[in-house]
Amino acid sequence: MAAVTILSTTGLTKSYGGVVANNDIDFTLPAGQIMALIGPNGAGKSTFVGMLCGRISATAGKVYFDGEDVSHLPAHKRISLGIAYTFQITSIFAGLSIHENVALAVRRRLGNASAQVEEKVAEVLERVGLSDRAQQRAGDLSYGHQRILEIAMGLAQEPRLFILDEPTQGLAETEIEEFIALVKSLAGEATILLIEHNMDVVMKTADYITVFNFGEILAEGTPMEIRDNEAVQAAYLGTAQDA
Amino acid sequence: MTDTRRSQALHAGVILLLIALFFVLPAYHVGNLARILVLAVYAMGYNLLFGYTGLLSLGHALFFAAGMYGLGMTMQFFDLDPATAFGSGLIAALVVSAVVGFLALRTSGVAFMIVTLMFAQAGYLTILYFGEYTRGDEGFVIQQAERVFAGFDLTGPTERYVAALLLFSVCFSLIAYIVQSPFGRSLVAIRENEERAKMLGYDVVRHKLKAVIISGVMSGAAGAGYALLFGYAGATFATVQYSILPLLWVLLGGAGVTIGPLIGTAFMFYLIDYSSSITTAYMLVAGVVLVLLTLFAPQGLAGEIRKRALPWLP
Numbered sequence: 001m002a003a004v005t006i007l008s009t010t011g012l013t014k015s016y017g018g019v020v021a022n023n024d025i026d027f028t029l030p031a032g033q034i035m036a037l038i039g040p041n042g043a044g045k046s047t048f049v050g051m052l053c054g055r056i057s058a059t060a061g062k063v064y065f066d067g068e069d070v071s072h073l074p075a076h077k078r079i080s081l082g083i084a085y086t087f088q089i090t091s092i093f094a095g096l097s098i099h100e101n102v103a104l105a106v107r108r109r110l111g112n113a114s115a116q117v118e119e120k121v122a123e124v125l126e127r128v129g130l131s132d133r134a135q136q137r138a139g140d141l142s143y144g145h146q147r148i149l150e151i152a153m154g155l156a157q158e159p160r161l162f163i164l165d166e167p168t169q170g171l172a173e174t175e176i177e178e179f180i181a182l183v184k185s186l187a188g189e190a191t192i193l194l195i196e197h198n199m200d201v202v203m204k205t206a207d208y209i210t211v212f213n214f215g216e217i218l219a220e221g222t223p224m225e226i227r228d229n230e231a232v233q234a235a236y237l238g239t240a241q242d243a
Numbered sequence: 244m245t246d247t248r249r250s251q252a253l254h255a256g257v258i259l260l261l262i263a264l265f266f267v268l269p270a271y272h273v274g275n276l277a278r279i280l281v282l283a284v285y286a287m288g289y290n291l292l293f294g295y296t297g298l299l300s301l302g303h304a305l306f307f308a309a310g311m312y313g314l315g316m317t318m319q320f321f322d323l324d325p326a327t328a329f330g331s332g333l334i335a336a337l338v339v340s341a342v343v344g345f346l347a348l349r350t351s352g353v354a355f356m357i358v359t360l361m362f363a364q365a366g367y368l369t370i371l372y373f374g375e376y377t378r379g380d381e382g383f384v385i386q387q388a389e390r391v392f393a394g395f396d397l398t399g400p401t402e403r404y405v406a407a408l409l410l411f412s413v414c415f416s417l418i419a420y421i422v423q424s425p426f427g428r429s430l431v432a433i434r435e436n437e438e439r440a441k442m443l444g445y446d447v448v449r450h451k452l453k454a455v456i457i458s459g460v461m462s463g464a465a466g467a468g469y470a471l472l473f474g475y476a477g478a479t480f481a482t483v484q485y486s487i488l489p490l491l492w493v494l495l496g497g498a499g500v501t502i503g504p505l506i507g508t509a510f511m512f513y514l515i516d517y518s519s520s521i522t523t524a525y526m527l528v529a530g531v532v533l534v535l536l537t538l539f540a541p542q543g544l545a546g547e548i549r550k551r552a553l554p555w556l557p
Contacts, residue, residue, distance in 0.1 A: 076444050079441075080444040087439075091439045092436070093436050093439060104428065108443050109444075
């Protein structure tokens with residue numbers, strides 16, 4: 001069965017002056033998949049997803065979402081097509097309540113329908129286990145809970161594509177286990193693109209892995225294939241490939 | 244009681260209190276209060292942009308003056324009745340704020356402050372340049388005979404208070420409605436974290452432009468109301484001082500609180516009124532009080548109340 005492609009790029013390139021952060025990337029993401037993006041620091045992963053959701057403008061190349069060319073759309077329009085994005089560095093509304101943080105994410109979609117908004121907010125908070133803190137100020141939460149809140153804001157948008165930029169960074173072991181369970185429970189609801197350094201999380205969640213190195217795709221494959229790939233090992237361990 | 248109910252009760256209560264004050268206060272204070280109410284409308288317009296959206300403008304005198312001259316000039320040269328002239332004041336403020344907003348919102352932060360300040364200075368100089376019509380610094384008086392609307396002589400203390408209260412109540416209710424609506428909440432989201440708001444799918448540029456326009460039109464309504472009720476339009480109201488005043492009123496009263504501007508405007512008005520009755524160095528007294536307030540109530544009077552006692556204040 002040919003999988004439906006939810007997102008693809010052709011020739012996507014980003015250069016900062018002379019530095020090429022992403023070079024001519026052709027990438028395809030089938031709908032419903034949990035895909036992990038891995039690679040050493042500075043490999044261009046965050047730049048790449050930044051260009052997908054429109055935060056960073058591409059130097060060249062195209063982005064297709066759900067078959068449509070979205071390359072010319074600003075970030076907020078791409079988001080409203082059904083993409084949710086969580087930042088690598090936690091970005092929430094620290095001065096507002098947890099409830100309001102999630103409600104803002106819901107309201108953009110449901111607008112004035114306050115009963116439905118309330119229902120959705122309650123459902124999302126329940127799902128991530130923040131219900132009993134709903135009225136607390138978001139900035140007062142522990143770091144781990146702030147990250148969970150940001151994921152909740154993503155869930156609240158009911159995205160078709162959920163892009164998570166290093167979601168487990170700084171989480172405790174138990175929180176990571178909860179996160180893995182949460183991601184797995186999303187399978188079937190949304191396509192997930194996950195930038196992740198924690199290989200345990202990657203191996204437990206991802207259906208497919210794409211490896212970045214020096215702004216290019218180094219390898220693609222199932223977790224098993226990637227684990228046995230020598231080029232990937234070299235990139236991670238820093239040994240010269242041709243030596 | 245839900246927060247929405249509480250907020251409705253509060254806003255209705257403030258308006259009822261202002262009605263009651265008319266019957267209780269001596270004539271001198273009723274006159275003051277009429278002036279405070281009109282200036283509070285200006286501060287409320289400013290608060291929507293500064294307190295709720297997080298955009299610090301240093302050029303709001305331009306919008307105030309646009310309303311003032313939009314009303315004054317059309318009454319002077321086209322003999323429009325007060326209501327139509329008021330409408331043209333609003334339109335003038337709408338056009339000016341839309342143009343300024345469109346251009347100034349390409350910048351942010353300090354650059355936004357400077358650009359709005361420059362626009363307002365350009366507006367002030369334009370008024371002076373066309374002094375033949377605007378009477379420049381000297382300004383012009385709107386005659387008593389012209390300030391009669393539907394049989395009401397707006398120069399009478401009662402009529403003037405009623406008109407000021409009406410203008411205030413409409414704007415006060417409108418602000419209360421806006422800041423609790425999804426639109427108002429998204430303005431707060433932009434103030435708190437613009438990048439996050441954008442990445443939740445909000446069109447932040449459009450939201451900010453709307454905020455500038457609503458804020459500008461409300462400031463213009465205050466300017467038009469001021470000219471109509473107090474019978475004078477002059478270039479002084481377009482100076483930078485009149486851009487700073489609403490910022491002060493809002494900071495003192497409480498930025499991002501609906502009742503903040505009224506409290507701040509009244510406080511500052513009576514602070515200067517009272518201290519000037521004691522000493523000629525009244526600005527010194529006012530200055531010391533302002534410094535103390537910034538030290539001990541950095542969120543303004545209503546902001547402190549919200550922080551300490553009433554967290555539901557919208």
